[in-house]
Amino acid sequence: KVQHSSAIKKKKGRRYCCGYPISIFFIVVNEFCERFSYYGMRAVLVLYFRYFLLWDDDLATSIYHAFVALCYLTPILGAIIADSWLGKFKTIIYLSIVYAIGQVTMAISTIHDITDANRDGTPDNFTFHIALSMLGLILIALGTGGIKPCVAAFGGDQFQEHQSRQLNTFFSVFYLCINAGSLLSTLITPLKSVASTLMVFIAGSGMYVKTDPEGNIMWSVCKCIGFAIKNRFRHRSSSYPKREHWMDWANEKYDKLLIAQIKMVLKVLFLYIPLPMFWTLFDQKGSRWTLQATTMSGDFVSILISTVNPILILTLVPIMDRLIFPLIQKCGLNFSPLKRMTVGMLFAAMAFVSAALVQIEIDKTLPNFPSSSESQLKVVNTYSTTLNVTISPNEHLLIESFGSSADYVTFDHQDITVSLNTNPVITKAFSLIKGGRQTLIIPSDPTVMRDFVLRHGEQWCEFSRKFGFGASYTFLIPSTVFSDDCESITEVEDMKPNSVHMALQIPQYFLITTGEVMFSVTGLQFSYSQAPKNMKSVLQAGWLCTNAVGNIIVLIVAELGKLPKQWAEYLLFASLLVAVSIIFSIMAYFYTYIDPAEIEAQVRKEQGLEPEEMEKETLEMEEKDEDQKNEQGVKQTKI
Numbered sequence: 001k002v003q004h005s006s007a008i009k010k011k012k013g014r015r016y017c018c019g020y021p022i023s024i025f026f027i028v029v030n031e032f033c034e035r036f037s038y039y040g041m042r043a044v045l046v047l048y049f050r051y052f053l054l055w056d057d058d059l060a061t062s063i064y065h066a067f068v069a070l071c072y073l074t075p076i077l078g079a080i081i082a083d084s085w086l087g088k089f090k091t092i093i094y095l096s097i098v099y100a101i102g103q104v105t106m107a108i109s110t111i112h113d114i115t116d117a118n119r120d121g122t123p124d125n126f127t128f129h130i131a132l133s134m135l136g137l138i139l140i141a142l143g144t145g146g147i148k149p150c151v152a153a154f155g156g157d158q159f160q161e162h163q164s165r166q167l168n169t170f171f172s173v174f175y176l177c178i179n180a181g182s183l184l185s186t187l188i189t190p191l192k193s194v195a196s197t198l199m200v201f202i203a204g205s206g207m208y209v210k211t212d213p214e215g216n217i218m219w220s221v222c223k224c225i226g227f228a229i230k231n232r233f234r235h236r237s238s239s240y241p242k243r244e245h246w247m248d249w250a251n252e253k254y255d256k257l258l259i260a261q262i263k264m265v266l267k268v269l270f271l272y273i274p275l276p277m278f279w280t281l282f283d284q285k286g287s288r289w290t291l292q293a294t295t296m297s298g299d300f301v302s303i304l305i306s307t308v309n310p311i312l313i314l315t316l317v318p319i320m321d322r323l324i325f326p327l328i329q330k331c332g333l334n335f336s337p338l339k340r341m342t343v344g345m346l347f348a349a350m351a352f353v354s355a356a357l358v359q360i361e362i363d364k365t366l367p368n369f370p371s372s373s374e375s376q377l378k379v380v381n382t383y384s385t386t387l388n389v390t391i392s393p394n395e396h397l398l399i400e401s402f403g404s405s406a407d408y409v410t411f412d413h414q415d416i417t418v419s420l421n422t423n424p425v426i427t428k429a430f431s432l433i434k435g436g437r438q439t440l441i442i443p444s445d446p447t448v449m450r451d452f453v454l455r456h457g458e459q460w461c462e463f464s465r466k467f468g469f470g471a472s473y474t475f476l477i478p479s480t481v482f483s484d485d486c487e488s489i490t491e492v493e494d495m496k497p498n499s500v501h502m503a504l505q506i507p508q509y510f511l512i513t514t515g516e517v518m519f520s521v522t523g524l525q526f527s528y529s530q531a532p533k534n535m536k537s538v539l540q541a542g543w544l545c546t547n548a549v550g551n552i553i554v555l556i557v558a559e560l561g562k563l564p565k566q567w568a569e570y571l572l573f574a575s576l577l578v579a580v581s582i583i584f585s586i587m588a589y590f591y592t593y594i595d596p597a598e599i600e601a602q603v604r605k606e607q608g609l610e611p612e613e614m615e616k617e618t619l620e621m622e623e624k625d626e627d628q629k630n631e632q633g634v635k636q637t638k639i
């Protein structure tokens with residue numbers, strides 16, 4: 001009873017502005033700062049692995065996805081701590097401290113001076129840096145994941161049951177803040193933002209509605225489900241009458257209300273089963289699509305990649321909320337949350353079809369590299385005259401002085417003999433590398449070795465043209481060249497620059513972000529609205545877990561299903577998501593939307609309300625009245 005009155009007292013502190021509790025301002029700003037810190041760190045994580053820890057592309061990508069998966073698995077832990085022990089408010093505070101320690105640990109791990117005794121610019125003890133960064137990443141995952149289900153659910157707790165319209169707007173604004181944080185993190189250093197996250201959150205302390213933890217709810221749920229399964233098994237003989245739901249086999253031992261709540265949660269969790277496939281495609285923006293961009297032309301690669309998604313979210317969420325969804329409703333169509341999510345999945349699949357088309361364009365322009373049984377050779381002539389080069393048995397090349405063969409010549413054997421029409425004729429045998437590309441340079445005569453420095457800023461020779469992305473060049477510098485004799489330096493293009501422009505990636509980003517707005521924003525709202533009051537964080541955690549599983553699928557598919565062509569892999573993912581969205585739409589068709597509070601009230605009524613509950617409900621009714629008056633600007637001095 002004492003606990004109950006304190007909860008009511010806290011609720012009375014609720015203050016409003018334009019119909020919204022003021023406390024949510026602190027919550028959305030807190031989310032903004034947190035995402036700012038998270039995405040700022042994540043944006044450079046692969047580069048840190050690649051260029052500081054010197055890992056290869058595959059290891060860097062795998063550890064990156066493993067970290068993202070961990071960030072979306074730890075919400076389960078955060079939800080358990082919040083719902084059964086500390087409550088959401090304290091969980092957010094404590095785990096934010098863990099988060100901040102993680103960021104500091106990670107920052108320290110990037111200081112190479114700590115182990116760089118010989119001052120050569122690279123760390124001497126990689127094990128130390130790897131261990132420290134892994135510890136930092138685990139703490140960050142624990143912090144960011146742990147608070148994630150609590151912050152969204154805590155925001156939702158600030159509203160009352162009759163404020164469903166405001167609640168939906170809150171989730172949209174919440175999503176906007178995630179993306180504003182993500183966008184700004186690419187432009188400003190995120191170092192101090194975890195501290196700001198904590199300070200902003202604490203600043204609103206006096207205004208929050210803080211619901212007390214309701215005991216170890218997860219443990220009770222597991223015990224209740226375990227009992228229902230055991231009891232069902234014990235009564236498996238057909239002589240026992242069937243029950244409406246398998247959870248009803250827990251009736252003998254557990255409270256009807258708990259059983260009803262578990263049924264609601266299980267229904268939603270069952271619906272979540274196909275959802276990870278969306279995240280499998282969505283999170284490849286940060287890996288496969290980034291790598292695709294590196295094979296394209298355009299100078300704004302990093303800016304495009306890290307900003308296009310949040311910019312589109314900031315534009316699309318208001319357009320969808322204020323224009324598209326109301327318009328669809330006006331047309332008399334029922335665009336329910338689960339339908340929106342299905343359409344979101346189809347948009348993501350279309351994004352991957354678009355990525356496949358772009359990939360086909362890129363593949364047309366990529367150099368034709370040798371297969372594992374072939375070898376390739378390019379011949380460069382630095383001799384003073386044009387040469388006729390014969391490569392056994394029947395390859396004839398005419399190469400002018402300071403020129404090269406037009407392209408690499410492919411051989412399906414490795415032993416070759418090269419003859420030059422010099423006087424006397426020069427013939428030499430070579431053994432080429434299998435699966436490799438090599439260049440044969442015919443030296444000038446007489447051969448004089450000398451150094452020539454091409455220095456940026458104070459070059460001896462200036463080259464006005466810009467080198468293209470993805471290109472590779474060889475410079476032929478005559479032995480007689482002097483600093484003012486730039487004309488005699490010849491440039492040979494070994495590999496053509498990328499020619500497909502990055503702007504071609506915009507449609508796929510647009511499609512996937514439209515999908516994200518329909519799928520992710522709606523899913524967040526849906527998970528909150530369909531959860532019983534005491535299991536809101538649990539269901540938020542379940543929702544975030546679908547993201548973790550999606551990242552694990554990327555890891556598995558990337559490792560196991562190596563398709564020879566990248567465009568084929570994109571199409572495979574698109575088809576898988578279409579198949580999954582069809583399954584999801586069938587499951588959604590059979591799902592009935594519920595009002596958890598109504599079901600709980602009904603079960604309580606069936607059980608016969610206890611006097612305590614009666615009192616609580618009366619107080620809540622009174623409070624609802626007061627809040628409604630507050631919203632209308634009527635000043636209430638006394639209830």
Ligand SMILES: CC(C)[C@H](NC(=O)[C@H](C)N)C(=O)O
Nearest residue numbers: 035178179182309310313520
């Ligand atoms: C993982 C979620 C979808 C969400 N991400 C985004 O909104 C991105 C930046 N568009 C998040 O909670 O970080």
